[in-house]
Amino acid sequence: MNKRISKIPNDVQDRNSDAWKKLCEYVDQVAENGSDEFLPREALGDELFAQIFTLPESIGKLKKVKKVGLYGSNLKRIPPEIGQMESLEYFDLYTSYDLNWFPFEIYKCKKLKDSRISTRTLYGNFKNRMGFPKLDHNPVKYIGDNLKCSVCEKELTHETTNQMWITAHVGTDTIPMLANLCSKECKQNLPKPPENYVQFPHKGGAGLKQPIIEDWFVTRQRLIKEGKAIVIEQNKKTEKENTNELIPKESEKVKLDVSKLPILKLVRKIWDK
Numbered sequence: 001m002n003k004r005i006s007k008i009p010n011d012v013q014d015r016n017s018d019a020w021k022k023l024c025e026y027v028d029q030v031a032e033n034g035s036d037e038f039l040p041r042e043a044l045g046d047e048l049f050a051q052i053f054t055l056p057e058s059i060g061k062l063k064k065v066k067k068v069g070l071y072g073s074n075l076k077r078i079p080p081e082i083g084q085m086e087s088l089e090y091f092d093l094y095t096s097y098d099l100n101w102f103p104f105e106i107y108k109c110k111k112l113k114d115s116r117i118s119t120r121t122l123y124g125n126f127k128n129r130m131g132f133p134k135l136d137h138n139p140v141k142y143i144g145d146n147l148k149c150s151v152c153e154k155e156l157t158h159e160t161t162n163q164m165w166i167t168a169h170v171g172t173d174t175i176p177m178l179a180n181l182c183s184k185e186c187k188q189n190l191p192k193p194p195e196n197y198v199q200f201p202h203k204g205g206a207g208l209k210q211p212i213i214e215d216w217f218v219t220r221q222r223l224i225k226e227g228k229a230i231v232i233e234q235n236k237k238t239e240k241e242n243t244n245e246l247i248p249k250e251s252e253k254v255k256l257d258v259s260k261l262p263i264l265k266l267v268r269k270i271w272d273k
Helices: 018-033 040-044 057-061 080-084 104-108 184-188 216-246 262-272
Strands: 067-069 090-092 114-116 146-148 155-157 162-170 173-181
Touching: 018 040, 018 057, 040 067, 057 080, 080 104, 104 162, 104 173
Parallel strands: 067 090, 090 114
Antiparallel strands: 146 155, 162 173
């Protein structure tokens, strides 16, 4: 059931590009103006926006932003600093098909009530059960040497963090999140995953067993096949009934007048000559 398990890319963004520099300037501008919307495509234009594969860590400064619009982006990841966007209410990432997971910190955006995400592309989603990459051999790296525990915010390093996957409901979607953990206590404080998802924090990998649920496409194909089978059986039954009706019962059998049969008429005509 695991599908498309691949290595998580690190260093996805060229931070020396014009696109990145203009995005960072835009973040500073939004923070300074106190705007409640963050819409990078409108600010950068389609060409530069297409070169953005992550967001600046400085998004943590966007304390007043309520709406983030990233429709159709090429994002591959989002930094943990999104958890500092305390006013975030609406998060639109629809058709951002390269984004397969989120940082656990987005769970801390308590005002987030509406989200639009292409869930079919997410790790572990019930529609296709895409496999989770194994974190033991493929840790996620962040810019800089230091990071924080996703739960208690204790200072960590890449060597001391325990990275685990957890699935939880955020906004109006159920999403896979990566948590950096400092202790067993913080692991225990992770949210309980919804029903029909892996029910515990895990490291991913091909050996991970995910719940099996037929998606609609599979169900539809199965119903079509079952429907065809029923039709075939009904047709067989009808043919049998029709055949039985054509065969006269003993009481209904009558002597056939062979002279009325076309082929025999022709034979008789030739014989009579």
